[in-house]
Amino acid sequence: MKRRTFLAGLAAVPVAGCGLSGTSSTNTATNGQVTGEITFQTWSLKPKYTDYVNGVVDAFQKQHQGTTVKWVDQPADGYLAKVMADASAGSLPDVINVPPDLSFPLAKAGQLVDLDESLKDAKPEYLENAWQAFEIPGKGGCYGFPWYLNTGPIFYNKALFSQAGLDPDKPPTNFKELETQALKLAEKKVAILGQTPSIADFGLYGVKLFENDKFTFNEPKGVEFVESYKRMYDAGALIPEALTQNYTGAGAKFMAQQTALNPGSAYDLGKFKTDAPSLYANIGITTPITNTGSANMFLHGVSVPKSSKNQATALAFGRFLTNAENQVKFAKLASIFPSTSKGGDDPYFTTEDGTDEARVRVAAAKQLKTAVNYTPVQFSDQMREALLQQLADAMLGKKSPKQALDAAVDECNRLLK
């Protein structure tokens, strides 16, 4: 399952009123007091969550008289470019919404405030795995308040399973079963998957991804995993577009009932209901396919740049925004989950009411307790592309799985420097 599952959930909302730049504070608090003006930048939350964010901002301003939080929302498209331009110019907003893989290069370049140092008592308020996601592996320090989390089930098309003579109530639970069922579906000309594996899928398979400051996913288990995909590809269990597909593309193929199985999130279920009712009528929901016992987790956080002229207020706002109360409220609105240690105890995440939505929500919340953010924070967009291209060469038989993975690892390690 891919990070985009999660991002798409929030980024899919129509975006309006953007284009504001992330200017830094004008009213400076130099003595560490929580006062003055800060700018807070989010990733595609307008207009669907405008009221929620404004409510949090108002509550913070009321609690801390003399503060002003200027909220700017950036559309998902071009968000990275905007952060890059601001980071290059040294003018990042005071509080900025970033996922771990975006906070990592900023933290590595020494641009973010280390929360372990600045707010020593904050760590216990958050889930350990969420807090760890914002650390620089091996070097310590945490560079972002964990904000919202997501994980999700596997969705499958019961009608396509039945059509191929498979039991629609026995979907695959591990990767071995996935291959067996995929080959059976392929015999009936049904493709099970719309994508080659992502780095997180390697993690779910149990492959060691990163060790001693180097990528290691070309280890024998990684090769075994790609060989399994190669057998599925050769049998027609992956659609032809799988070699070039991103998460969104694979999701669209599943919605169009061209593939039989796809990872998703609670958000997707609502989308199937409205956009693909014939799929919704046959939808099967099962636990994530994993060899490790832990599901994949996606998360967003908020970081405070060192360039902020009002760090005290920025840190206080970051902590306030991500406290249990505010996160639970947000989670109820947006089919996401809180990253605070106590947020998941809310009955909303522990009690089923008979609906599919509640079933997915409760299962996901349970899953999150042991979930892992498999994607290494060092894994950049260029590395993702290198892996995708090498896997395509392996599927097409231009390279052996071992050669393709060696090439991908070499390229990732070169990019790491």
Added chain:
Amino acid sequence: MTHRPYTPWLFLAPGLAICLLFVIFPFLNMIVLAFTDASALGGGQFTGVENFARMVQDPKFWAAARNSLLYMAGVVPPLVLLPLLIAMLAQKIVPGIGIFRTAFFTPVIASTVVVGLIWTWLLDSRGLVNNLVEALGGSRIGFLTDSTLLLISSMVVTVWRGLGYYMVIYLAALANVPKDLHEAAMVDGAGPVRRFWSVTVPSLRPTMVLVAALSAVNGFRVFSEIYLLSGGTGGPGGASTTLVMLIQSVGRGLTGEVGYASALSVVLFVILLGLLLVTLKLNRREDQL
């Protein structure tokens, strides 16, 4: 009437300022960055010609340059000839011709993303074209999943998009072809085909050179069509990546290798400049003949 010597500069100042700020300065900066190992978050160190040496040994660069050249070679001939034929049809004043002219011009003004989506739906393995092929008894064709076919499909989109634009250029040029030449040729017994080759084409030669130059430059720096049809991946294994796509792929994001991307951009600039100089020379020779 007299004016102060600096008055013209005052009128030029806004345009010059924009040009300096958004064209000249970034261009010079790109040249400087090409000789560094700069990343998105740092100025980088001077590395001499290391980026260019890396380029020579980078198979991705050669593959991308080859794809860009192929692309140019593939789109220039149809973009020189087809819009001319359409312009000759569209210049006739018949009832409803406005509708045809608009129809041919619509792809030019249509959003690139919308155009990309429409063609993706058409050429997808389960798209309209493949369904038609299957209905006629054929097997599905990997328009978007085979690296060669992906390049050809993108060329088709480029040609389709360019038809209207170049048609307008030809329409303007056709209006300037002296009617008496056609009349003289008719009196001499020349048919429509003979008149096309002996009157229309020679009269339009400078325009055809211009169209060839513009379409060659645009073809060589193609990005959107392949990017959209391949979902941003450059096709299976990145085998259909063009030079501009490679620059974007290398330089994007917080972890982008801005130094290397700049070096690639410098090479692209030199190639395009060479192309334009050759065209200019050809055009001059035409004028002298």
